[in-house]
Amino acid sequence: MVKVLAVADEVVESIHHPQVRRLRPDLVLAAGDLPWDYLEFLSSCLDVPVVFVPGNHDPQVVTQRSGLMGVLTGDGMPSADPRPLGCTSADGAVVEAAGLRIAGLGGSIRYNAGANQYTQRQLARRARRLVRRAGDRPVDVLLTHSPPFGLGDEDDPPHRGFEALHDVIGRLQPTWHLHGHIHPYGLQKSDRHVGRTTLRNVIPWQVIDVEPLDAPVAAVAGGGRRGR
Numbered sequence: 001m002v003k004v005l006a007v008a009d010e011v012v013e014s015i016h017h018p019q020v021r022r023l024r025p026d027l028v029l030a031a032g033d034l035p036w037d038y039l040e041f042l043s044s045c046l047d048v049p050v051v052f053v054p055g056n057h058d059p060q061v062v063t064q065r066s067g068l069m070g071v072l073t074g075d076g077m078p079s080a081d082p083r084p085l086g087c088t089s090a091d092g093a094v095v096e097a098a099g100l101r102i103a104g105l106g107g108s109i110r111y112n113a114g115a116n117q118y119t120q121r122q123l124a125r126r127a128r129r130l131v132r133r134a135g136d137r138p139v140d141v142l143l144t145h146s147p148p149f150g151l152g153d154e155d156d157p158p159h160r161g162f163e164a165l166h167d168v169i170g171r172l173q174p175t176w177h178l179h180g181h182i183h184p185y186g187l188q189k190s191d192r193h194v195g196r197t198t199l200r201n202v203i204p205w206q207v208i209d210v211e212p213l214d215a216p217v218a219a220v221a222g223g224g225r226r227g228r
Contacts, residue, residue: 002026002098002210004141007042008180009033009055010204016041023207027098031180031202032106032116032145033057036084043086049097050087053106055145055181056158060115090143092126094133099212100140103130103172105165108146108181111158116145120163127164131171140212142174142197146181151192152201154182169197176210178202 005023007015008031014020016038028042032055043050054060088095090104105126107116118126146161147153148169153161159182169177177199182189189201200206 002100002212004029004098004100004208004210005042005046006031006178006200006202006206006208007034007038008145008178008201008203008205009183011035011038012204015205018045020045025207027051027100029102029141029143029178029202030087031055031143031178033180039084039087043084050084051090051095051097051102051104051143052084052087053089053091053104053143053145054116055106056108056114056116058106058116092130092133094130094139100210101138101212102141102143103134103139103168103174104143105130105162105168106145108158109160109162118162123162124164127162127168131168134172136171138173138213140175140210142168142172142177144177144179147179147199147201148177151194151199152179152182152189166194169194173197176200176208178206178208 003025004027005025006029025046025048027048028050030039030052032053039050039052083089090102091106094103107118110117110119148165149161149163151161153159174197177197179201180203182201184203192199
């Protein structure tokens with residue numbers, strides 16, 4: 001069993017505090033729109049892997065490559081590495097951490113000229129590449145910033161989900177699909193289910209026990225909610 005601390009979108013004082021050690025997670029999964037120093041704190045305080053995807057309010061990280069002068073961003077100019085130190089980006093990638101296989105896609109639907117925003121067509125291309133990188137093999141967790149279209153999204157343009165995520169779920173068969181972006185504003189967002197996949201909005205934080213490779217999963221939600 002792998003205990004996952006999932007975080008997204010909202011900074012919580014009790015999580016950004018040494019008392020977070022009481023949760024004793026094996027892994028932190030971050031679904032975007034959190035300050036880098038928040039993720040760096042979790043990495044250093046908990047001393048466990050931190051895997052993240054960026055949200056639409058985060059710096060652009062997907063187009064980086066390493067060069068002699070440092071990191072080259074999308075415009076080809078060298079800059080300091082904008083990724084959080086001690087953390088692993090799963091944006092457009094499949095990574096393994098704490099015994100779990102995690103596939104990730106960051107960003108939101110395009111609604112202005114900001115970073116990490118994609119049209120439905122652009123995200124569909126990224127989704128196809130992700131499935132190829134996964135080798136059509138199942139993953140334990142699909143980690144995204146946005147939800148699928150029609151499954152926990154909203155009607156206003158900035159908060160519409162991605163259609164292509166339905167195909168990703170069907171192809172990769174994750175046990176969990178964890179996302180953020182849709183703020184609950186104090187209300188409890190219900191889980192959704194597609195086949196064997198449970199979709200959960202993890203804002204602001206959740207603790208989920210994940211048994212790798214298709215085994216039963218139990219969960220404890222932030223704030224005391226329990227579910228299976």
